[in-house]
Amino acid sequence: xxxxxxxxxxxxxxxxxxxxxxxxxxxxxxxxxxxxxxxxxxxxxxxxxxxxxxxxxxxxxxxxxxxxxxxxxxxxxxxxxxxxxxxxxxxxxxxxxxxxxxxxxxxxxxxxxxxxxxxxxxxxxxxxxxxxxxxxxxxxxxxxxxxxxxxxxxxxxxxxxxxxxxxxxxxx
Ligand SMILES: [Zn+2]
Numbered sequence: 001x002x003x004x005x006x007x008x009x010x011x012x013x014x015x016x017x018x019x020x021x022x023x024x025x026x027x028x029x030x031x032x033x034x035x036x037x038x039x040x041x042x043x044x045x046x047x048x049x050x051x052x053x054x055x056x057x058x059x060x061x062x063x064x065x066x067x068x069x070x071x072x073x074x075x076x077x078x079x080x081x082x083x084x085x086x087x088x089x090x091x092x093x094x095x096x097x098x099x100x101x102x103x104x105x106x107x108x109x110x111x112x113x114x115x116x117x118x119x120x121x122x123x124x125x126x127x128x129x130x131x132x133x134x135x136x137x138x139x140x141x142x143x144x145x146x147x148x149x150x151x152x153x154x155x156x157x158x159x160x161x162x163x164x165x166x167x168x169x170x171x172x
Pocket of ligand 1 (some may be wrong): 080093095096136140
């Protein structure tokens with residue numbers, strides 16, 4: 001297992017639509033192990049493959065609290081197949097948009113269909129924090145970031161801030 005580099009705003013790859021996984025093999029399982037290690041190291045509670053520059057529809061999630069046993073969830077080709085009408089608002093952050101947080105309103109509950117790491121098709125009902133994280137990560141597989149759910153004003157401000165920082169970095 002290895003910790004991989006997480007790409008950050010304004011890296012254009014974050015806007016890619018990831019491609020579905022065809023074959024679940026050792027390389028894919030190794031990728032998911034790396035993603036989990038990278039996520040725990042960050043630390044974070046969800047990570048999509050595109051955040052480590054792999055444009056595949058793969059997501060890992062673990063919303064276990066610190067005092068609980070780790071509960072890693074690996075989602076291959078995840079798809080939100082149902083959302084509740086009821087919404088809830090959580091403060092979200094993103095490992096690809098470091099140190100920025102914003103309130104995002106999303107469906108309070110959702111159902112995600114996916115393949116597990118043996119290739120079996122499964123569905124999972126999500127609520128609370130898990131529902132938020134799963135929707136956030138599935139957004140990543142479609143090139144969507146949580147800042148897209150904020151007002152245009154807020155989004156433009158944060159994109160500008162990260163673009164400026166990037167310029168300073170490359171000038172240095
Ligand atoms: Zn994210």
